[in-house]
Amino acid sequence: MTKLIQSLMYGLNLGSIYALTALGYTMVYGIIRMINFAHGDFIMVGGFTLFYTIPVMKNMGLPLWFAVVVAIGVCVVVGVLTEQIAYKPVRGQGSTTALITALGMSLVLENGALVLFGSAPRNVPPMFSLPTIELLGASIPGQTLLTLAIGIIVMVILSFFIKYTKLGKAMRAVPEDKVASTLVGINVNKIITITFAIGSGLAAIASMMYTTSYVSIKNELGISLGLKAFVAAVLGGIGSVAGAMIGGLLLGIVEILVKVYMLPGTYEAVTYLILIVVLLVRPTGLLGKAVSEKV
Amino acid sequence: MPKIMKKKYIINIIAVAMVFLLLCLLFDTGLLGRKAAYFNGLVTIGMFYTIIVCSLNLLTGYMGEFSLGHAGFMSIGAYTSAIATTLISDHAELPNIVLYLLAIVIGGLAAAIVGVLVGIPALRLSGDYLCIVTVAVAEIVRVILSNFGIPAITGSATFGKSFAGIAKVSDYHYVFITMVICITVMYCYIRSRYGRALISIREDRIAAAASGINVTKTKVMTFTISAAFAGVAGAIYAHYITTLVPTYFNFSKSSEFLAIVILGGSGSMTGSIVAAPILSALPQLISYVFPEFASYRMLIYAIVLVVVMIFKPSGLFGGKEFSLPNLLLDRNYRKKKVSLDENKA
Numbered sequence: 238m239t240k241l242i243q244s245l246m247y248g249l250n251l252g253s254i255y256a257l258t259a260l261g262y263t264m265v266y267g268i269i270r271m272i273n274f275a276h277g278d279f280i281m282v283g284g285f286t287l288f289y290t291i292p293v294m295k296n297m298g299l300p301l302w303f304a305v306v307v308a309i310g311v312c313v314v315v316g317v318l319t320e321q322i323a324y325k326p327v328r329g330q331g332s333t334t335a336l337i338t339a340l341g342m343s344l345v346l347e348n349g350a351l352v353l354f355g356s357a358p359r360n361v362p363p364m365f366s367l368p369t370i371e372l373l374g375a376s377i378p379g380q381t382l383l384t385l386a387i388g389i390i391v392m393v394i395l396s397f398f399i400k401y402t403k404l405g406k407a408m409r410a411v412p413e414d415k416v417a418s419t420l421v422g423i424n425v426n427k428i429i430t431i432t433f434a435i436g437s438g439l440a441a442i443a444s445m446m447y448t449t450s451y452v453s454i455k456n457e458l459g460i461s462l463g464l465k466a467f468v469a470a471v472l473g474g475i476g477s478v479a480g481a482m483i484g485g486l487l488l489g490i491v492e493i494l495v496k497v498y499m500l501p502g503t504y505e506a507v508t509y510l511i512l513i514v515v516l517l518v519r520p521t522g523l524l525g526k527a528v529s530e531k532v
Numbered sequence: 533m534p535k536i537m538k539k540k541y542i543i544n545i546i547a548v549a550m551v552f553l554l555l556c557l558l559f560d561t562g563l564l565g566r567k568a569a570y571f572n573g574l575v576t577i578g579m580f581y582t583i584i585v586c587s588l589n590l591l592t593g594y595m596g597e598f599s600l601g602h603a604g605f606m607s608i609g610a611y612t613s614a615i616a617t618t619l620i621s622d623h624a625e626l627p628n629i630v631l632y633l634l635a636i637v638i639g640g641l642a643a644a645i646v647g648v649l650v651g652i653p654a655l656r657l658s659g660d661y662l663c664i665v666t667v668a669v670a671e672i673v674r675v676i677l678s679n680f681g682i683p684a685i686t687g688s689a690t691f692g693k694s695f696a697g698i699a700k701v702s703d704y705h706y707v708f709i710t711m712v713i714c715i716t717v718m719y720c721y722i723r724s725r726y727g728r729a730l731i732s733i734r735e736d737r738i739a740a741a742a743s744g745i746n747v748t749k750t751k752v753m754t755f756t757i758s759a760a761f762a763g764v765a766g767a768i769y770a771h772y773i774t775t776l777v778p779t780y781f782n783f784s785k786s787s788e789f790l791a792i793v794i795l796g797g798s799g800s801m802t803g804s805i806v807a808a809p810i811l812s813a814l815p816q817l818i819s820y821v822f823p824e825f826a827s828y829r830m831l832i833y834a835i836v837l838v839v840v841m842i843f844k845p846s847g848l849f850g851g852k853e854f855s856l857p858n859l860l861l862d863r864n865y866r867k868k869k870v871s872l873d874e875n876k877a
Contacts, residue, residue: 266660272664323841323842326842327841333598334794336598338838338841340837341791341837341838344784344830345835347834348834349831352828460783464671464783468668475660500679502679503675503676505675509667509668509671510672512664512665513654513665513668516665517657520657
């Protein structure tokens with residue numbers, strides 16, 4: 238029982254990392270129908286920013302969570318630059334071009350990091366020092382609980398933002414109908430840029446959660462994490478914000494449970510197997526809307 | 533057969549033979565001296581890249597679907613053929629050519645079987661969803677290969693997380709001939725009744741189905757053929773490198789193959805044939821010619837990819853085929869090409 242609670246908590250923690258990353262994928266896909274493969278690499282960028290800014294914050298005597306603010310800033314800048322330089326010119330060129338450009342940008346970020354930071358894994362210094370907490374007989378590190386709480390709070394805020402604010406409504410309107418949203422006075426290009434900015438900011442928060450739990454970062458971090466988060470987005474139904482959250486949390490819990498109770502080496506295979514089964518049974522994902530095919 | 537067709541075949545055969553002789557001249561006469569082995573490696577790798585890139589072009593260019601999991605099919609071909617040849621050569625001494633032929637046939641068949649099994653359910657999906665399923669399949673294959681090694685099935689080779697000691701039988705003479713045969717088969721497939729059906733499905737699935745084309749069958753068949761050739765490329769790779777590591781066949785490899793297809797020109801076999809050897813050798817050549825740029829090579833490659841996508845998204849050949857006989861025989865060929873382009877613009 239203790240083991241189960243412990244693994245569930247770890248699963249929720251990993252799941253909220255996936256969920257925050259999946260949100261970035263799902264929002265971008267919803268709005269411009271492009272799998273942004275570079276999104277996983279934004280997390281890597283955030284991780285390296287944390288790695289370099291935490292010692293600086295320590296020296297300057299500032300609170301360490303300031304580093305997260307810096308990371309969010311850097312990720313938003315990288316995300317918006319990626320969109321403006323690479324994605325905007327190829328918009329409307331078809332899905333093949335968009336897909337390859339995204340793959341290319343992912344390679345650019347990854348290899349740019351390789352040139353700048355080298356290929357050796359780095360350990361991000363701890364940001365929080367919290368005591369281990371006893372919960373129903375299971376001992377869980379304080380930072381796991383804290384990051385889990387942060388992740389859930391961010392997701393709640395984002396849900397409210399998308400549901401009730403004017404900007405959020407515009408972000409929901411553009412994927413529905415681009416022309417109609419232009420007619421009612423929405424600046425589509427601006428909304429797309431804002432979507433990228435929010436997605437990249439979420440990636441920075443995800444990288445904070447990742448580094449507090451898993452410490453070590455590497456220039457190739459983005460590939461596997463990004464792919465897994467994308468799987469989460471597809472599972473939940475791509476384009477659906479609630480779906481991304483549910484898909485992410487579900488995936489995290491399943492992965493940890495498989496790791497703990499079944500063969501530890503195979504959890505990735507299980508993840509992808511679930512994806513295939515879900516796509517074959519319900520091609521639009523758990524919460525996705527069925528898109529009628531043009532005839 | 534009309535006379536002009538005969539002439540065209542003869543020109544193509546002569547051109548292929550000349551390339552082959554050129555390679556023989558470079559590597560067999562010791563013209564390159566000590567560097568021969570290095571360039572030989574680049575050429576052999578370029579040739580198996582050509583096979584796999586052409587096979588992926590069948591899907592991307594002619595079926596209009598992406599696969600980001602071709603490295604998975606390649607690994608199936610590589611591992612199956614390697615296990616088979618290792619077992620066989622432990623029991624019987626076979627000449628290299630027989631071993632090589634066995635390897636590519638077994639590798640191709642194994643990948644084809646997996647291709648059918650994956651294709652039948654997965655091809656109900658299309659577009660980005662199919663793409664992500666192929667990623668999932670390749671990742672599952674990679675995880676299985678990394679975890680369930682058969683410990684030391686044979687005396688001479690070790691098989692576990694990595695598989696070492698595979699017979700080195702992928703000689704570039706054989707590989708070149710294999711490549712030519714593979715490309716010819718794929719080209720004939722596209723020009724055949726099935727290939728034309730395939731292109732009509734790409735253009736309009738519903739209209740194709742209405743005119744009596746079995747959409748599912750054609751799609752699954754193409755997917756299987758594509759997977760089979762990926763398996764052949766894998767077998768060649770295994771018997772050239774002689775050591776297999778599951779992590780080689782990862783998502784980055786698959787995306788590299790797809791990137792080469794698009795850069796060469798999706799829907800242009802000649803584009804793939806030109807792009808695959810150049811782009812597979814480019815990172816190596818950058819670090820060979822400019823050693824100080826060695827760490828920048830993949831970055832340069834990636835930037836080139838993005839820049840080409842922004843300025844020429846249709847790729848190098850842009851869906852057109854280059855034809856040597858037409859260039860030589862048809863004096864109006866160049867003129868015609870130009871006027872066609874103008875019409876398009």
